[in-house]
Amino acid sequence: MSNFEQWGTLAIFVIVGCLLYAVIMTVNRIMRPSVPSPQKLTTYECGVEALGVGWAQTNIRYYIFAFLFVIFDVEAIFLFPWAVIIGDLDATTRISPVFALVAMFLFIGTLLEGLAYAWKKGVLTWD
Amino acid sequence: MQIDFIAILPEIILTVTALLVLAADLALRGDAKQFVNPLAGLGTVAAIIATVALWGSERVTFGTMYVVDDFAVLFKLLFLGTLLAILAISWRYIAEHRFFQGEYYFLLLTSFIGMLLMPSSRDLIMLFIALETVSVPAFVMVGMRKRDLYSSESALKFFLLGVLAAALMLFGMSMVYGFAGTTDLVGIAAAISGETASVPLLLGSVMLVLVGFGFKISAVPFHFWAPDTYSGAPMPVAAMLAVASKAAGFAGLVVVAFIAFEPVADVWGPMLGVLAVLTMTVGNLIALQQRDLIRLLAYSSVAQAGYILIPFGLARTGPGAAVVNAAAIEAVVFYLIAYAVMNVGAFAVAIAVERRTGLRSIADYAGLSGRSPLLAMGMTVFLLSLGGAPLTVGLWAKFAILEAIAVDITLFGIVLAGFLVVNSVIAFFYYLKVVRTVWMDEAPAGLPQLQPGFNLSAVVVVLMVGTLVLGVLPGLVTDFSSVISIVAAG
Numbered sequence: 001m002s003n004f005e006q007w008g009t010l011a012i013f014v015i016v017g018c019l020l021y022a023v024i025m026t027v028n029r030i031m032r033p034s035v036p037s038p039q040k041l042t043t044y045e046c047g048v049e050a051l052g053v054g055w056a057q058t059n060i061r062y063y064i065f066a067f068l069f070v071i072f073d074v075e076a077i078f079l080f081p082w083a084v085i086i087g088d089l090d091a092t093t094r095i096s097p098v099f100a101l102v103a104m105f106l107f108i109g110t111l112l113e114g115l116a117y118a119w120k121k122g123v124l125t126w127d
Numbered sequence: 128m129q130i131d132f133i134a135i136l137p138e139i140i141l142t143v144t145a146l147l148v149l150a151a152d153l154a155l156r157g158d159a160k161q162f163v164n165p166l167a168g169l170g171t172v173a174a175i176i177a178t179v180a181l182w183g184s185e186r187v188t189f190g191t192m193y194v195v196d197d198f199a200v201l202f203k204l205l206f207l208g209t210l211l212a213i214l215a216i217s218w219r220y221i222a223e224h225r226f227f228q229g230e231y232y233f234l235l236l237t238s239f240i241g242m243l244l245m246p247s248s249r250d251l252i253m254l255f256i257a258l259e260t261v262s263v264p265a266f267v268m269v270g271m272r273k274r275d276l277y278s279s280e281s282a283l284k285f286f287l288l289g290v291l292a293a294a295l296m297l298f299g300m301s302m303v304y305g306f307a308g309t310t311d312l313v314g315i316a317a318a319i320s321g322e323t324a325s326v327p328l329l330l331g332s333v334m335l336v337l338v339g340f341g342f343k344i345s346a347v348p349f350h351f352w353a354p355d356t357y358s359g360a361p362m363p364v365a366a367m368l369a370v371a372s373k374a375a376g377f378a379g380l381v382v383v384a385f386i387a388f389e390p391v392a393d394v395w396g397p398m399l400g401v402l403a404v405l406t407m408t409v410g411n412l413i414a415l416q417q418r419d420l421i422r423l424l425a426y427s428s429v430a431q432a433g434y435i436l437i438p439f440g441l442a443r444t445g446p447g448a449a450v451v452n453a454a455a456i457e458a459v460v461f462y463l464i465a466y467a468v469m470n471v472g473a474f475a476v477a478i479a480v481e482r483r484t485g486l487r488s489i490a491d492y493a494g495l496s497g498r499s500p501l502l503a504m505g506m507t508v509f510l511l512s513l514g515g516a517p518l519t520v521g522l523w524a525k526f527a528i529l530e531a532i533a534v535d536i537t538l539f540g541i542v543l544a545g546f547l548v549v550n551s552v553i554a555f556f557y558y559l560k561v562v563r564t565v566w567m568d569e570a571p572a573g574l575p576q577l578q579p580g581f582n583l584s585a586v587v588v589v590l591m592v593g594t595l596v597l598g599v600l601p602g603l604v605t606d607f608s609s610v611i612s613i614v615a616a617g
Contacts, residue, residue, distance in 0.1 A: 120153045
């Protein structure tokens with residue numbers, strides 16, 4: 001397929017996409033009943049009347065907890081495949097079980113130091 | 128998978144040191160916290176020994192992702208030497224300014240681990256990880272003066288532009304992968320050279336990858352972050368960004384350009400050559416206007432990046448290209464070593480002057496010769512060397528570039544050489560302006576004698592002697608830098 005044919009396909013794709021959007025919106029506009037009321041302009045919040053303004057403050061501590069959570073989430077992702085294969089390892093495999101064990105505990109130890117750091121810095125207490 | 132632990136021993140040592148530093152910071156209290164600095168220094172010395180032991184060997188590990196050859200070892204020694212100097216000039220500065228000391232040294236070591244990975248990487252993913260390991264701790268270190276709005280601003284600028292460059296580079300890498308079907312650099316070169324006609328999309332993605340490194344080395348269209356970031360960051364961090372981080376960017380650029388993209392060197396060579404001209408001219412012209420010494424050094428480092436880019440402009444492909452490319456790489460490596468010696472020295476003097484007083488405009492350097500003859504001598508030697516005066520290593524660094532141009536003279540090479548010479552003359556104007564202020568202007572009344580302390584003085588003396596000795600005997604470095612060859616290997 002030549003260069004132009006590839007770009008031509010893309011161009012047709014874009015044009016059809018735009019047309020489809022225009023057709024749907026036009027049909028919608030023609031078919032729908034139009035009954036405006038001020039109620040319809042209010043913010044929709046699960047059928048409950050909206051209170052306050054759109055800006056809200058979130059405690060910065062959530063961020064740090066989320067951060068720690070992600071780190072240990074990654075640890076879990078590495079732990080699962082490791083746990084699945086470590087039972088199959090023995091002296092004949094390319095990786096010895098001791099190597100796998102030491103490697104994983106080095107990894108966990110590194111993360112634990114991070115946790116100890118966060119703890120010591122008082123990040124884990126809420127107040 | 129068989130891992131060659133000897134090959135990655137320097138990185139392992141630095142990692143262990145970084146973790147120990149963090150633990151020591153948690154255990155120590157108050158003034159004792161500053162002793163994490165010698166701990167980090169010991170780890171660095173151990174890593175240097177482990178690296179020196181690797182000289183002359185060719186080790187490949189992690190599949191073919193990680194190669195330790197003489198090229199990599201030379202770069203690693205450059206980084207570790209810079210780290211040692213930066214640790215020495217940080218000690219008092221960081222301890223006195225009540226920074227988060229443990230975190231600072233931890234982040235510094237982490238960033239240098241990334242740099243050690245860079246020249247050994249032979250895989251796009253490895254390169255990207257190395258580059259991010261260099262950058263991410265640097266973002267935090269720049270914002271280390273937490274209460275200072277100026278520092279926060281510079282950290283934010285650095286972060287946003289850095290992330291943008293990383294995203295562009297990743298985008299380019301993904302397209303290169305889509306084209307070559309491999310992330311291995313040698314494999315990419317094979318895939319590209321198999322193509323008869325050049326594909327615009329491939330060339331575009333090559334450019335995107337190079338842009339990512341262009342940001343790291345602050346080449347001109349991507350240099351805007353550098354002056355603001357250097358002047359807002361704590362000064363040892365500015366020194367690290369100006370020297371080590373830039374050298375890491377060049378290491379990555381050499382690896383990716385001369386190994387993976389070697390078959391399209393006809394395209395990126397002239398482009399980087401034009402960037403070199405722009406970078407040195409713009410850097411030098413703006414440096415003329417600076418009143419703040421750190422901003423002057425920042426723009427001077429932009430201009431220096433331009434000089435170092437010149438050999439990239441000579442790169443070519445096809446028969447007989449290997450000789451030219453090898454000479455270009457040699458010039459880059461030698462210039463980077465010379466640049467590290469003189470620029471860390473200049474920053475060391477600036478730290479000594481700024482440390483207690485906060486004085487940093489060029490006018491404040493008036494009468495430095497009376498306040499501290501050693502620092503004045505040091506500043507003079509470093510600035511003259513940055514300019515490229517005889518008897519200093521700076522002259523040989525520029526000579527190395529001209530030598531690379533002379534390997535196979537082309538019109539473009541002559542134009543580049545012309546810009547190099549003209550720019551060196553421009554640069555001398557602002558370097559000499561500072562030197563004149565240091566030696567000839569009267570010191571403002573009431574300033575005490577400077578007491579830089581043992582570590583800082585030692586660094587200034589060692590680097591000053593290094594600048595002068597290498598200025599007389601450049602062979603001490605070129606004997607080693609001339610035997611490296613990644614072109615033949617790649």
